[in-house]
Amino acid sequence: GAVVSQHPSRVICKSGTSVKIECRSLDFQATTMFWYRQFPKKSLMLMATSNEGSKATYEQGVEKDKFLINHASLTLSTLTVTSAHPEDSSFYICSASEWGLAGSYEQYFGPGTRLTVT
Amino acid sequence: QKEVEQNSGPLSVPEGAIASLNCTYSDRGSQSFFWYRQYSGKSPELIMFIYSNGDKEDGRFTAQLNKASQYVSLLIRDSQPSDSATYLCAVRGSNYKLTFGKGTLLTVNP
Numbered sequence: 001g002a003v004v005s006q007h008p009s010r011v012i013c014k015s016g017t018s019v020k021i022e023c024r025s026l027d028f029q030a031t032t033m034f035w036y037r038q039f040p041k042k043s044l045m046l047m048a049t050s051n052e053g054s055k056a057t058y059e060q061g062v063e064k065d066k067f068l069i070n071h072a073s074l075t076l077s078t079l080t081v082t083s084a085h086p087e088d089s090s091f092y093i094c095s096a097s098e099w100g101l102a103g104s105y106e107q108y109f110g111p112g113t114r115l116t117v118t
Numbered sequence: 119q120k121e122v123e124q125n126s127g128p129l130s131v132p133e134g135a136i137a138s139l140n141c142t143y144s145d146r147g148s149q150s151f152f153w154y155r156q157y158s159g160k161s162p163e164l165i166m167f168i169y170s171n172g173d174k175e176d177g178r179f180t181a182q183l184n185k186a187s188q189y190v191s192l193l194i195r196d197s198q199p200s201d202s203a204t205y206l207c208a209v210r211g212s213n214y215k216l217t218f219g220k221g222t223l224l225t226v227n228p
Contacts, residue, residue, distance in 0.1 A: 032214070043206060043220040044162065093161045097214070107216060109154075112161040 003027055004096045006110035013084055013117055021079045021113045023094030029074035030096035034107065035067075038091040050077050084117045091115075120145040122209050124219035132227050137194040139222050141207030144188070150210040151183055153192045155203045156221065162206055166192060197226040 003026040013019050023033055032051050036044040048069050050056040056069035068080040077096075081088055091114055095107040121144040131137045139153070150169050154162035166181040168174045168190065174181045180193040190209075194201055204221040211217070 034215075043218040044216075046215060046217075049215065091159075106164075106167075109161045109163070114159075 002098070002106070002108040004030075004094065004108045004110040006094055006113050008113060009111060010114045011116070013115070015085055015117055016083055018080055018082045019084055019115060021081075021092055021094075021115075023077045023079070023096065023110050025075045025096040025098075025108075028096075028098045030077075030098055031074070032097045033071055033077040034095045034097070035069060035077075035079050036093045036095065038093060038112075044093065047079075081115065084115070086117045089115055089117045120148075120209070120211065120217050122207055122217050122219035124205075124207050124222050126220055126222060128223040128225055130225045130227060131197050133197060133199060135197050135226075137197045137201065137224055137226070139192040139194075139205050139207075139224065141190045141192075141219055142188055143190070143207075143209045143217075145209065145211055145217075146185075146188065148188075148209045148211050151181070151190045152208040152210070152216070153179075153181060153190075154206040154208060154218075155201075156206055157203045165205075194224075197224075199226050199228050202226045 005024045007022045035047045038044045047062045048056045048058045050069045050071040052071050058064045071077040093112040094110045123142045152167045153165045156162045168181040168183045178195045182191045206221045207219040208216045
């Protein structure tokens with residue numbers, strides 16, 4: 001159980017275009033989804049936290065107008081990179097959370113999306 | 119600023135040896151501690167989590183937590199070449215957000 005999918009797994013786009021990345025929880029309802037970005041040889045950096053039906057909470061330094069997050073249902077969140085530039089090229093990873101047994105709150109990661117902006 | 123520190127390595131051990139990975143964290147309010155394994159080009163995979171002081175064992179893996187010292191470690195017994203990966207320590211505070219360390223690259227030599 002606790003499978004999270006992302007689509008697409010890899011995308012190449014031209015500078016100035018927008019790219020949408022989908023994150024789905026396949027076998028559970030995710031109360032919260034998180035979006036991370038990872039540059040080569042760096043750790044995961046949290047970009048934003050999204051709760052179903054409400055606006056996402058962005059981390060300091062992340063432009064909310066550039067990285068649009070929509071969490072329309074308990075199983076789907078989308079990240080849209082608007083007017084992408086080469087410096088946005090990165091590995092974008094989502095995670096989804098559910099309440100587990102004994103009140104734990106686990107995060108399950110999607111397989112990631114490799115974005116290359118040319 | 120909540121920080122999670124790891125030795126970036128690389129840590130190199132021979133096959134069959136014990137690999138010891140260490141992590142320190144700055145936020146005393148942290149509640150939960152996780153170890154993830156990440157292969158190159160892939161997303162993190164949860165290996166272990168620990169909430170209470172002491173040791174927690176799962177197969178070849180043992181997580182150790184010392185909240186007084188703000189220290190968490192992961193021991194991998196009988197290391198295998200397939201264990202070669204980057205190991206990420208992550209700490210979760212009361213806001214349920216995970217803060218990751220930069221990871222330790224482990225290489226297990228056949």
